[in-house]
Amino acid sequence: MIIKKYVANTSNEALTKIKYDLGKDAVIISQRKVRQQGLKGFFLPKLVEITVAVENNNNFKKRNDEANIYEGSFSSLKEIAKIHMENNTLDYVNPENNKIESIQNKTENTMKDKNVDTLTIFNELQQMKEAFNKMNNLKDPLEELLLENDVSYEIVEEIVKKAKNTDIYDKDYKEAGLRVMGDYISVNNDELKGNVVLVGPTGVGKTTTIAKLAGRMSLIEKKKVGLITVDTYRIGAVEQLRTYAEIMNLPFAVVITLKEMEAAVNSMSDCDVVLIDTTGRSSKNKMQISELRAFIEKTNSSSINLVISSVTKNKDIKNIIEGYKTLNFNNVIITKLDETNSYGALLSIMKYCKTPIRFVTTGQNVPEDIKIPTKDKVLKLIIGEDNIC
Ligand SMILES: Nc1nc2c(ncn2[C@@H]2O[C@H](COP(=O)(O)OP(=O)(O)OP(=O)(O)O)[C@@H](O)[C@H]2O)c(=O)[nH]1
Ligand SMILES: [Mg+2]
Structure with a gap:
């Protein structure tokens, strides 16, 4: 602010x-x-x-940077404007006001006093016009489109630069932008199987997403699903998943130690999918992250999913992702798409994660509000041409 x-x-x-x-x-x-x-x-x-x-x-x-470029130019014009301001005459620049004539006289006197000729003024006006034109031209349409959709400025600059290097930019800047952004985005729609771990900051929707997945796979796809939750320090956090497990009648284990994790995973080896929930950790807390890493290693999972909310501030996205990199996550689940109308954050998430999107979630309803988007859909969301909800 x-x-x-x-x-x-x-x-x-x-x-x-x-x-x-x-x-x-x-x-x-x-x-x-x-x-x-x-x-x-x-x-x-x-x-x-x-x-x-x-x-x-x-x-x-x-x-401000642009304005500073022009700071120091137009000295005569500024001088005249200053004198008018000092005399409080600029307020009177109004055609219906008789004081116009007095302004003209004052301007002429100022020019005489300051030894400024008409040609100098003309040249400065000319320069000013060019400067304004230049500033307007700086507003690239692709840049404006991406900024409007809350793509972070750093990424906008990168995309625009790359898009300008394509051969179609002049004909169709949007298409050029979409092509460039397409390289950042991939979607994994392989079948979910084996031990699947969800990690991510507090409150992003990990447990709700596990409930949605469990509901879909057990009730609709008729798969054998097991649920495990790691609860090392937050009393009561396990109850949420336990309730879902009971409703859906699924095997459920709460693990507190690494040994218990090993045992729980082994006990569910006959399941098609074992969904492993973890409690939210701050990516800044290296201790908590390395503790989590030890638990993940015990699961032998090849599907580690970073869960991140689409309403995360652009500035935080990079830090969160960096903080979780040591867990070697290989997919990302983006939640709460229903809570925003501008999806620039998706591009930041994709740029820094460098892993495919596994799912997006679009509301609190279990099990409905979860989807696998197409790459095209993600791109359209980013440029504000689609609304997933
Ligand atoms: N609007 C919206 N809310 C969601 C979505 N997914 C989850 N929520 C809500 O977000 C809140 C937190 O969800 P949880 O599933 O408990 O989050 P968590 O990541 O497990 O949180 P911790 O266990 O505390 O780390 C709940 O109120 C959910 O209903 C979503 O896609 N959209
Ligand atoms: Mg949870």
Whole structure:
């Protein structure tokens, strides 16, 4: 969240600057009249101070950088504008106002005083026009599309750069973008079998996803399903899965030690699928992650699934994934697609995981709200052309 104060002669002037710097999402927190600093402040009209807040926004930094490029240019124009501001005449730039003429006179005088000729002003206006055109051209349509859909700025830059290198970019920027993004996305729709482990941060939906999978496979596909839950420290956490196991009448084991894990896995060796739930761990806690790793090794699983929510902040996605890399997960399950309308996070997840999507989940209903999406569907979600729910 960025909080900024803008001081200007009028609210309009401040709002124009705010809109330019921060875009339309800036929220006004307060507005008040303030005196200019120093003794002369008592004799001059009061200024308007507006405080705004805006979600941390990459555009802001970029726009600021762009603006800085032009800082220092247009000195004559700035000089004239400054003098008008000091005299409080800029407020009167209104065709219905008689003061237009006085502004023209003042401008001419200023030009004379400052020794500025018309050609200099003309050249500066010309430069200004070019600068504005350049700034507008910087808004690449693919960049805008991806940013609108909450793809992180870092990834947007990467995709746009690659897309521009394709031969179809000029004809069809969207298609070029989709081709590039297609390399980041893969889906695993192999049959689920053997020991399947789910790991991931707290509350992302691991247990609910296991219940959905168990329900589908046992009730619909008529497979023999076993459930194991690792519960090393959170009292009560096992009850959720135990309840599902009882409803579906499935073999169920709670393991606390590594030995118990070995025994539980062996006892369910006749099952088609054994779904192994774990309690949420913070990816920052290396101790917890290495403890989890020891349990996973005892399962001999070749299907380790990182469960991550689609509403995870872009900034956190990379860190979470890095934190779980030591578990050697080989698939990702993306949950809570129903809780958002912009799916840029999917691209971040795919970029940093570098593993295929196994499932996506789209709600709290067990067992319905789970799907295997097609690659095309994932791409359409990312560019905002589809809504999975
Ligand atoms: N909207 C929505 N909610 C979901 C989805 N999947 C799970 N939930 C909800 O998210 C909450 C947490 O789900 P759990 O399955 O307990 O999450 P967990 O990862 O097992 O959590 P821990 O065991 O604490 O690590 C519950 O209220 C679920 O109903 C989903 O796809 N969409
Ligand atoms: Mg759980």
